Amino acid sequence: MHQDTSVKLPGGNLRRNRRRWLIDSACLAAAGLIGLSRKSQASSGKIRVGMTPAFLHDQHSLLGEWRDFMAASLQRPVEFVQRDSYRETMDLLRLEKLEFAWICDYPYLHLKKEVRLLAVPLYQGQPLYRSYLIVRKDNAQVKSMTDLAGSVFAYADPYSNTGYLAPRYEIRQIGRDPGSFFRKTFFTWSHRKVVEAVASGLARGGAVDSYIWDTLAHVEPALTERTRIVSRSPEYGFPPFVSHHSVSAADFQLMQQHLLGMAKTDAGRRLLEHLHLDGFTTGSPALYEGVAKMMRAFGEA
Amino acid sequence: MRWLFNLSFRHKIPLWTSFLISFSIFIVGAALMTRAYEDMKSAVVISADNLGHTLANTVAPTLLHDDVWRAFEIVRSPLRAEIAKTPVQVDAVVVLTREHKVFVSSDPDALPMLSEATALGPDWERLGEYLRAPAGIKWPLVLEPAGSSYLYVALPITDKDAQLGHLVLRYAKSVFHPWFIDTLWQGLALGLLVLAVLIPINWYWGGRMAKPLVDLAQRMGMMMEKPPEPLPPDLYPYHDELGQLFQAYDRMVLALRDKAALENEMVKSERLAAIGQLTAGIAHEINNPLAGLITVVDTLKLRRDLDPRVLRNLELIDRGLMQIRDTVAALLVQTKVQARPLNPHDLEDIRTLIQPQVGKRRIRLDWSATMPAELPAPASLVRQILINLLLNAVQAAAEDGHVSLWLGRREDVESCLTIIVRNDGELLGDEQLSHLFEPFTSTRAGGHGLGLWVTYQIVTQLEGRIAARNIDGEVEFVVNLPLGDSPCSTASP
Numbered sequence: 001m002h003q004d005t006s007v008k009l010p011g012g013n014l015r016r017n018r019r020r021w022l023i024d025s026a027c028l029a030a031a032g033l034i035g036l037s038r039k040s041q042a043s044s045g046k047i048r049v050g051m052t053p054a055f056l057h058d059q060h061s062l063l064g065e066w067r068d069f070m071a072a073s074l075q076r077p078v079e080f081v082q083r084d085s086y087r088e089t090m091d092l093l094r095l096e097k098l099e100f101a102w103i104c105d106y107p108y109l110h111l112k113k114e115v116r117l118l119a120v121p122l123y124q125g126q127p128l129y130r131s132y133l134i135v136r137k138d139n140a141q142v143k144s145m146t147d148l149a150g151s152v153f154a155y156a157d158p159y160s161n162t163g164y165l166a167p168r169y170e171i172r173q174i175g176r177d178p179g180s181f182f183r184k185t186f187f188t189w190s191h192r193k194v195v196e197a198v199a200s201g202l203a204r205g206g207a208v209d210s211y212i213w214d215t216l217a218h219v220e221p222a223l224t225e226r227t228r229i230v231s232r233s234p235e236y237g238f239p240p241f242v243s244h245h246s247v248s249a250a251d252f253q254l255m256q257q258h259l260l261g262m263a264k265t266d267a268g269r270r271l272l273e274h275l276h277l278d279g280f281t282t283g284s285p286a287l288y289e290g291v292a293k294m295m296r297a298f299g300e301a
Numbered sequence: 302m303r304w305l306f307n308l309s310f311r312h313k314i315p316l317w318t319s320f321l322i323s324f325s326i327f328i329v330g331a332a333l334m335t336r337a338y339e340d341m342k343s344a345v346v347i348s349a350d351n352l353g354h355t356l357a358n359t360v361a362p363t364l365l366h367d368d369v370w371r372a373f374e375i376v377r378s379p380l381r382a383e384i385a386k387t388p389v390q391v392d393a394v395v396v397l398t399r400e401h402k403v404f405v406s407s408d409p410d411a412l413p414m415l416s417e418a419t420a421l422g423p424d425w426e427r428l429g430e431y432l433r434a435p436a437g438i439k440w441p442l443v444l445e446p447a448g449s450s451y452l453y454v455a456l457p458i459t460d461k462d463a464q465l466g467h468l469v470l471r472y473a474k475s476v477f478h479p480w481f482i483d484t485l486w487q488g489l490a491l492g493l494l495v496l497a498v499l500i501p502i503n504w505y506w507g508g509r510m511a512k513p514l515v516d517l518a519q520r521m522g523m524m525m526e527k528p529p530e531p532l533p534p535d536l537y538p539y540h541d542e543l544g545q546l547f548q549a550y551d552r553m554v555l556a557l558r559d560k561a562a563l564e565n566e567m568v569k570s571e572r573l574a575a576i577g578q579l580t581a582g583i584a585h586e587i588n589n590p591l592a593g594l595i596t597v598v599d600t601l602k603l604r605r606d607l608d609p610r611v612l613r614n615l616e617l618i619d620r621g622l623m624q625i626r627d628t629v630a631a632l633l634v635q636t637k638v639q640a641r642p643l644n645p646h647d648l649e650d651i652r653t654l655i656q657p658q659v660g661k662r663r664i665r666l667d668w669s670a671t672m673p674a675e676l677p678a679p680a681s682l683v684r685q686i687l688i689n690l691l692l693n694a695v696q697a698a699a700e701d702g703h704v705s706l707w708l709g710r711r712e713d714v715e716s717c718l719t720i721i722v723r724n725d726g727e728l729l730g731d732e733q734l735s736h737l738f739e740p741f742t743s744t745r746a747g748g749h750g751l752g753l754w755v756t757y758q759i760v761t762q763l764e765g766r767i768a769a770r771n772i773d774g775e776v777e778f779v780v781n782l783p784l785g786d787s788p789c790s791t792a793s794p
Contacts, residue, residue, distance in 0.1 A: 152413075152414060152415065154370070183415065184369075184414065184415055186367070186368070186369035186370055187368075187370065188370040189370065193370060197370060197373070200373075200377075200409055201409040201410045201413075202369070202370075202373050202405070202409040202414065
């Protein structure tokens with residue numbers, strides 16, 4: 001947890017970010033004297049965006065480009081905060097150490113009281129995605145989830161919809177207990193690593209985000225070629241961008257407009273192309289009814 | 302096998318030394334190879350120990366938290382498919398739980414998680430036996446099961462004092478082998494190179510060493526058939542035991558030659574002495590009746606009433622008897638005459654006497670006579686010897702040939718007068734040489750064969766020596782006559 005915990009000490013913050021000080025020196029000099037509330041700092045200062053395994057968050061150069069693009073567009077310093085598990089990003093949101101985050105739909109529903117839906121990416125023209133059940137390419141016997149009973153299974157993240165909730169729900173649907181259906185399960189903390197676990201033979205089956213599998217099939221076809229999709233789940237709302245309730249309306253608007261307008265600029269389109277997205281839509285909480293239903297089935301909501 | 306020991310030294314020495322060189326190189330090579338293999342194995346174990354400790358420490362928390370994926374990432378980290386295979390490259394990493402089940406392995410296909418370690422094959426059964434009885438185990442445990450193509454190195458995974466399981470590193474010996482074979486080939490190539498250098502040197506040296514021995518053996522083998530030849534002096538110019546052996550051999554050869562020459566000489570002298578006695582006896586027996594016959598014929602010739610025909614016959618008989626007397630006189634060499642000593646005028650006389658013959662045959666005559674005013678040698682006999690030898694030489698020399706005389710006292714035999722006569726005529730054969738001084742053995746047409754006989758008789762009676770030989774393409778006669786009482790020791794020049 002090396003994340004900045006000294007936000008209440010503007011002097012320390014000054015030292016930590018000379019660049020921001022240079023950009024907005026006069027304003028900050030005054031603010032430094034009188035002290036700043038977190039909210040006012042967020043509205044005028046750095047914007048922190050949490051990035052999660054909801055997409056291929058380990059493409060560092062792409063992230064760098066995106067951050068620069070966002071900072072230029074918002075005319076504010078932007079920091080992308082990467083965490084390998086949803087849980088950590090969720091904690092950072094709760095602790096108000098992030099203003100915005102791109103999280104999975106399942107954590108979104110968990111954090112519903114603390115966050116607002118900011119924008120939903122459009123994937124193949126729709127704000128929807130699925131869960132793929134995958135096995136190794138050479139495994140021809142497995143035709144459905146039922147055939148994987150008693151085997152080793154790889155989940156992505158306990159707060160992932162497509163990588164945990166959806167396959168468990170499916171097991172429940174066939175009348176089995178997800179807790180004992182598999183001989184052994186483990187988390188890889190990333191959708192990409194689920195594909196790796198299945199491809200290497202560590203796990204016999206795995207559940208993976210359709211958006212990530214499809215993107216990987218473009219970016220790293222050698223990996224996805226070693227796996228086979230056994231079944232596709234129904235569609236769920238795409239992992240959304242959310243903002244913490246504490247974010248000012250102005251910042252919310254600013255960020256939302258930025259995301260919605262990405263598809264309208266060349267640079268934005270190029271970034272979206274790299275992200276294998278078509279753009280953003282405002283979306284609505286109703287999109288996530290399917291996830292909520294599954295959560296209710298597990299007594300979580 | 303016996304034929305091997307019967308081989309000539311020429312082959313045996315190089316063969317044996319070659320065999321010893323090859324054998325030594327093989328033994329040293331084998332020792333180095335064994336050492337290289339052990340070193341490689343210990344390098345593998347050291348590397349495995351380091352890697353194992355690092356992995357065991359890193360993987361411990363994942364065992365505690367049942368974080369299979371992190372553990373998988375950790376055990377897979379030392380395995381990289383793209384790097385070149387080296388003996389220290391680990392083949393598989395396995396984390397076993399306390400219950401000896403696979404928690405995670407770098408090769409999930411062959412070593413799937415949750416499987417019982419003992420179910421993975423005989424190697425793992427052996428390994429399990431060791432791991433189940435940890436008392437007294439020295440970590441890291443190195444196991445090289447017989448007949449297995451793998452080497453295993455195992456370490457415990459601990460957190461504080463608690464043992465969480467075991468980490469097993471597997472190394473493929475198939476990776477050692479090409480590396481080891483490489484080393485082996487390098488060693489072999491080096492060995493062959495050394496052999497390629499040493500063997501020719503050894504053959505040369507062995508041959509050089511054996512050649513004198515082989516020569517010696519050949520010469521000694523032929524000793525019974527003909528007099529042995531001395532060894533060439535440069536054959537083995539050293540003074541070790543072999544050199545001493547050759548020197549002894551040379552001394553023996555010289556002694557044998559002297560002995561043979563002496564025996565030869567003795568046989569010749571005895572034969573000549575016998576012939577001399579015989580001829581003297583016959584001559585005396587002839588001389589007595591001959592003297593009577595000559596007197597009778599002389600008396601008869603004095604008579605005046607003889608028929609002219611009878612007179613002619615008497616004269617015929619007389620001439621015949623005279624010829625007999627001359628011949629017998631020649632056979633009976635008489636040396637017991639009082640004689641004056643030899644002086645240089647005698648030599649001048651002889652030169653003058655033979656000059657007509659020399660001139661007739663256009664012979665080139667080298668005359669080298671050094672003597673004082675007088676020498677205590679009987680002048681008439683020496684004159685006869687010189688005339689005989691010189692005339693013989695002139696007759697024997699080729700047309701327009703060459704004859705030489707050397708007369709004087711030689712430094713090594715001061716008490717002797719030495720006469721050496723040479724001619725460039727036809728060389729003497731062995732048969733001729735052995736019968737040269739016998740009477741009636743003329744070597745040319747027209748000679749009665751008594752010249753050398755007479756010469757020999759004179760020299761012998763003067764207690765001197767005469768010898769003939771072929772030298773430098775010429776025929777040489779050497780006479781040594783004693784001056785005074787001490788005898789001349791040798792007939793050879």
